[in-house]
Amino acid sequence: MDQRAVEIVDLSAINPAVLIAAIMVAAVPIILAAVGELVVEKAGVLNLGVEGMMIMGAVCGFATAIETQNAALGFVGGAFGAMMLSLVFGLLTQFMMTNQVATGLALTLFGLGLSSLIGHSYVGKLPPDLEKISFGPLADLPAVGRMFFQHDTLVYLSILIVGLVWAFLKFSRMGLILRAVGESHDAAHALGYRVIPIRLLAIMFGGAMAGLGGAYIALIRVPQWTDGITAGAGWIALAIVVFSSWKPWRILLGAYIFGGITVLQLNLQAAGVRIPVEYLSMSPYLLTILVLVIMSADRKRAALAAPASLGQIFHTTR
Amino acid sequence: MLQLEKRPNPSRFWGRATPVLAVFLTMIAGSILFALLGKNPFIAMRTIFWDPILGEYAFYFRGQLLVKAGPLILIAIGLSLGFRAGIWNIGAEGQYIMGAIFGAGVGLALYPMEGWFIFPLMVLAGVFGGWLWAMIPAILRTKFNTNEILVSLLLVYVAEALLASMAVGAMRNPQGNGFPGSRNLSQYPSAANLEIWVGTGIHWGVIAATGAVISAYFLLQRHILGYHISLSGQAPKAARFAGINPNKMIVICLGLSGALAGAAGLFEVAGPAGQISIDFNVGYGFTAIIVAFLGRLHPVGIALAGLLMALTYIGGENASTALGLPAAAIQAFQGMLLFFLLGVDILTNYKIKWIKGRWK
Numbered sequence: 001m002d003q004r005a006v007e008i009v010d011l012s013a014i015n016p017a018v019l020i021a022a023i024m025v026a027a028v029p030i031i032l033a034a035v036g037e038l039v040v041e042k043a044g045v046l047n048l049g050v051e052g053m054m055i056m057g058a059v060c061g062f063a064t065a066i067e068t069q070n071a072a073l074g075f076v077g078g079a080f081g082a083m084m085l086s087l088v089f090g091l092l093t094q095f096m097m098t099n100q101v102a103t104g105l106a107l108t109l110f111g112l113g114l115s116s117l118i119g120h121s122y123v124g125k126l127p128p129d130l131e132k133i134s135f136g137p138l139a140d141l142p143a144v145g146r147m148f149f150q151h152d153t154l155v156y157l158s159i160l161i162v163g164l165v166w167a168f169l170k171f172s173r174m175g176l177i178l179r180a181v182g183e184s185h186d187a188a189h190a191l192g193y194r195v196i197p198i199r200l201l202a203i204m205f206g207g208a209m210a211g212l213g214g215a216y217i218a219l220i221r222v223p224q225w226t227d228g229i230t231a232g233a234g235w236i237a238l239a240i241v242v243f244s245s246w247k248p249w250r251i252l253l254g255a256y257i258f259g260g261i262t263v264l265q266l267n268l269q270a271a272g273v274r275i276p277v278e279y280l281s282m283s284p285y286l287l288t289i290l291v292l293v294i295m296s297a298d299r300k301r302a303a304l305a306a307p308a309s310l311g312q313i314f315h316t317t318r
Numbered sequence: 319m320l321q322l323e324k325r326p327n328p329s330r331f332w333g334r335a336t337p338v339l340a341v342f343l344t345m346i347a348g349s350i351l352f353a354l355l356g357k358n359p360f361i362a363m364r365t366i367f368w369d370p371i372l373g374e375y376a377f378y379f380r381g382q383l384l385v386k387a388g389p390l391i392l393i394a395i396g397l398s399l400g401f402r403a404g405i406w407n408i409g410a411e412g413q414y415i416m417g418a419i420f421g422a423g424v425g426l427a428l429y430p431m432e433g434w435f436i437f438p439l440m441v442l443a444g445v446f447g448g449w450l451w452a453m454i455p456a457i458l459r460t461k462f463n464t465n466e467i468l469v470s471l472l473l474v475y476v477a478e479a480l481l482a483s484m485a486v487g488a489m490r491n492p493q494g495n496g497f498p499g500s501r502n503l504s505q506y507p508s509a510a511n512l513e514i515w516v517g518t519g520i521h522w523g524v525i526a527a528t529g530a531v532i533s534a535y536f537l538l539q540r541h542i543l544g545y546h547i548s549l550s551g552q553a554p555k556a557a558r559f560a561g562i563n564p565n566k567m568i569v570i571c572l573g574l575s576g577a578l579a580g581a582a583g584l585f586e587v588a589g590p591a592g593q594i595s596i597d598f599n600v601g602y603g604f605t606a607i608i609v610a611f612l613g614r615l616h617p618v619g620i621a622l623a624g625l626l627m628a629l630t631y632i633g634g635e636n637a638s639t640a641l642g643l644p645a646a647a648i649q650a651f652q653g654m655l656l657f658f659l660l661g662v663d664i665l666t667n668y669k670i671k672w673i674k675g676r677w678k
Contacts, residue, residue: 048467088657097322097668098660101406101467102611106660109604110653116646117355227646232475239468278483282476289458289472297462315324 027259029213033237036209043202044182044309049107051234054214057082059115061215071130078215086207166248182307245305340658366633381519389582391624393606396575409470411603412477413448417580418587420447425509448580456572511589523585
């Protein structure tokens with residue numbers, strides 16, 4: 001970049017209303033994947049395969065949307081595809097008692113390979129549009145309308161799901177059982193709860209949510225198919241769960257911070273700031289690491305927040 | 319119904335047999351996958367596993383086998399030490415890239431000077447680069463208790479961005495007509511990591527990998543550090559009572575695996591790859607995780623597993639040119655192998671019993 005380019009940097013060209021609208025969209029895949037993983041971890045299972053499930057969701061969603069020419073069906077297909085992959089994780093970790101860290105990694109490696117195999121014939125195609133929710137006059141409000149009332153369904157759905165998960169974990173009996181299984185699977189088993197089926201359901205929910213998030217990237221955020229399209233979003237979602245201290249509402253905060261830095265660096269790139277593009281594009285990952293460090297530095301609090309049975313293998317002879 | 323009974327000790331027989339069983343199962347599942355893709359599974363399997371070693375054009379492929387196995391084994395040996403101790407460095411890909419950047423940086427800075435000391439200096443720089451990158455998760459883990467899995471993985475994306483910036487910026491070939499990518503180190507005699515015996519594929523990276531296998535074997539069998547590593551993984555509490563400092567283990571294991579991955583990156587950039595370019599890394603750091611597990615974290619096993627995985631790379635390329643099999647099929651195949659490996663491990667740790675008429 002030459003010197004003249006630096007002089008024409010104009011940060012005022014970044015419109016705050018558009019910026020906030022873009023942040024809300026950028027955060028959606030992370031919110032969905034993270035809230036799914038939160039439920040999985042609350043049940044005491046550590047599924048590190050979020051990235052693999054997301055990219056399977058992305059490719060299945062994309063393929064379904066193209067074949068049916070229906071974006072809504074695409075999301076269903078994405079959630080289903082990723083759920084199938086999560087079921088592989090469930091079978092391995094719950095019935096064959098494999099190490100959850102290694103199995104999660106396998107899920108990601110396999111998902112990346114399989115997705116690029118399936119996506120092979122969809123490169124360069126354009127997915128159908130998803131209809132937007134109409135808020136009528138609200139959408140026409142100055143600034144606020146652009147920021148909050150002109151989005152697609154998934155933006156609102158993702159926030160709704162966070163609320164539902166919060167209510168489920170906090171108020172419902174099933175939520176209490178799920179948390180009990182995550183805190184002490186032996187105690188829950190002794191009380192007569194079916195640890196493995198409960199965990200399997202949680203894993204499948206996590207898979208479906210990661211799939212929705214992945215489909216959102218391929219169908220709306222990008223919208224195209226390229227190999228490795230999720231670009232680490234699954235890993236960031238895992239970090240956001242730690243950031244949230246396993247509290248659903250905080251996922252929104254984490255995802256908006258992440259979405260903020262993503263959108264901001266894209267805007268800075270477009271505005272022609274002197275920092276090279278490559279350094280700007282590494283900023284979301286660096287920020288995520290920083291956030292992880294801050295959250296984990298307080299050892300006592302971090303240890304209290306995590307479900308006590310997280311990642312442990314449950315095996316009973318009776 | 320089927321019931322699982324935990325074995326008091328892992329079965330020695332199944333410990334050796336499960337990797338073979340997993341490879342066999344993967345071949346069956348892979349055949350189904352290839353059949354679904356509309357390829358004849360028998361021809362596909364022959365093209366991937368038979369032709370590169372024993373087929374008509376095997377003389378060309380055989381050299382490639384060691385070229386691909388070298389970095390895989392080098393990285394996997396380092397990773398296996400950490401995995402044994404329960405320390406999950408999954409960011410070897412990033413450490414590999416940083417090793418290449420640091421090592422190539424030294425070589426490019428000294429260009430066009432000639433001297434015997436240049437290549438050894440580059441190796442040192444590569445080792446240092448990988449070590450440095452692995453020290454980030456190590457220090458964050460020991461000082462702030464930050465999860466090393468996530469940090470090491472996220473740093474892969476940072477390293478990839480750095481690689482891109484080097485390829486188009488600081489390390490771009492000034493005589494390259496503005497194309498991204500550095501000077502070709504394999505054409506710079508003092509920095510080149512060429513084949514030592516022509517046609518064998520043996521370059522300095524392969525020698526280093528052999529050395530790493532032997533050293534790791536003695537480290538684990540004969541040295542107190544190897545014992546400490548295994549103990550920390552199998553019985554963390556007992557290790558602490560025995561006075562083993564867990565933080566020291568984290569720094570040592572991550573440091574060693576980072577250094578080896580960095581070395582692998584340097585040997586690759588100065589030899590087979592030749593230059594720093596945007597698409598320099600091809601996922602060896604991730605495949606090495608599979609290699610480590612396939613070798614059951616044992617140095618000799620890893621050497622064999624590295625050769626097998628190298629074969630799937632070469633066979634996969636062969637199949638993609640000969641049969642039009644998508645390149646990603648081999649990646650899915652490798653991922654599947656890890657699934658089967660983890661799954662059949664149940665035979666090592668549990669006895670499966672058939673109990674009549676007693677349902678849950």
